[in-house]
Structure formats: structure tokens, C-alpha cells
Amino acid sequence: MPNDETKNSSKRDGMLLILKALAHPMRLKIIVDLINDEDDAERHCTSFGLTVSKATRSHHFKLLKDVGLISHIDRGNHSLALLRRVALEEEYPGLIHLLKGC
Amino acid sequence: MPNDETKNSSKRDGMLLILKALAHPMRLKIIVDLINDEDDAERHCTSFGLTVSKATRSHHFKLLKDVGLISHIDRGNHSLALLRRVALEEEYPGLIHLLKGC
């Protein structure tokens, strides 16, 4: 059974990944846009107005998915992003509210 | 008068700086330690158990101060860090609570 130090440290590691993922202007914009869309609609990856190559765009969405901020529906020639709102609220309570105003 | 887009974007810029500052294991540990110290004591920069050179340590504390997470009292041969708890709670409500558990 892990002691408190271990528990805290692993929890902090997860938080660190989230913070790293958010610490980039494009990725932060994506997440904030998704948060501010109350309808929780699936969004095309191209619908965020990002002015980078598709390779770079793909890189950022993969990163956001890998840390659990979004789920990512891959339909081959069609890529959709969806905020993991409920899961995030449970795992990192307050995170969404913190970013909401941005 | 700035429109919403401008307002949001500058608010997001501030948030981005905070997120970047927190997106490093040492800096996150420093802030979480300060948050979990309910007494809001001033802490020696050496008291966080960071295993880096003093130049690097100084670099991280400067960064945390520059984004407003801590205030930094420089007494020449003595450096103290203090969480800007009230200001942070006002400017980024929920941030401290979010990090508290880590």
C-alpha cells in the first residue's frame, strides 16, 4: 500500500501532464473553446482556426488526447474532438471552471 | 475599449503564463508545498529539497515570481518565498484549490 508521499507524487505527476498539455497557446485555446461551448458538441479539428500545418495540428490533438483532456474520434478522413467534461470534473475538480473565463 | 476577443485573449495570455510556470516538476512542487502549508510561512528557497545547482534554483524562483505566483524576498544572502495566496485567489479563483490535493 502506497504511503502518502507516493500517492501525492503520482497525483502530482498526473496534474503535471495536464499542466504541460495546457501550457501551449494553441492547446489552451482548443480546450478553452471546448469548455465555453456549453453544448459539448464534437468539433472538427479544423474548426479552431489554427494556422499550422496539419501535421502539427495532429500532434497537438494527439497530446491532448493522451493526457485525457479530450477524446478523439478518428474516422480516417474525419477527426472530431470532444471535451471529457465529466471525467475531468471528477478527476480534477475545478479545472474546467478555472479555465472557463479565458 | 477592448472587445471581448481582446479581453479574453489577454486574460488567456495571463493564464498561459501561469500554466507554463506550473508545467515543470520542481516549480509545481514548490507551489504545491506552499499551498499545503496552511500557515503561509515564508520559506527558504533551500527548504524544498530541490537537487539542482543554485543557479537553476534561482532561475525557477525568479520565474515563479515574475508570473506572480510567489513574492520573493531577497536579503542578499537569504532568499525567502511566499505564496501570493490572496491575490491568486482573486485573480485565478479555484487555482489554489485545484492544486491543493497534489
Next chain:
DNA sequence: TATAAGGTTTGATAAAAATCGAACGTTTAG
């Protein structure tokens, strides 16, 4: 099924951050 329209992966390059040693500054102790 062939082709077009995305998205992803790979490999290379560019940009940003972290790190350290050395030189310097400031305070305190002797």
C-alpha cells in the same frame, strides 16, 4: 475500384527551456 480529401506518422530541423559553472553582489559573522 480509382481518386480525392482529410488525418497520421516519420524524419529532420528550428525554437524554446533547463541546466550548470564561473564571476559577481549582498549580507552576516567573526
Next chain:
DNA sequence: CTAAACGTTCGATTTTTATCAAACCTTATA
């Protein structure tokens, strides 16, 4: 006042992250 102790700044290096073009993959459509 001098030396010791500690923090900061500077310059150079290393490590990490971001970026893109090209090749490839997946789906939809003619």
C-alpha cells in the same frame, strides 16, 4: 574590515518541444 555564506547574473551547453514536408493510411465518392 575581511571572509564566509548565500543568491543572482551571464554565457555556453544540453535537453525538450514545436514545426514542417513527405510518405502513408483511412474513408467517402464518383
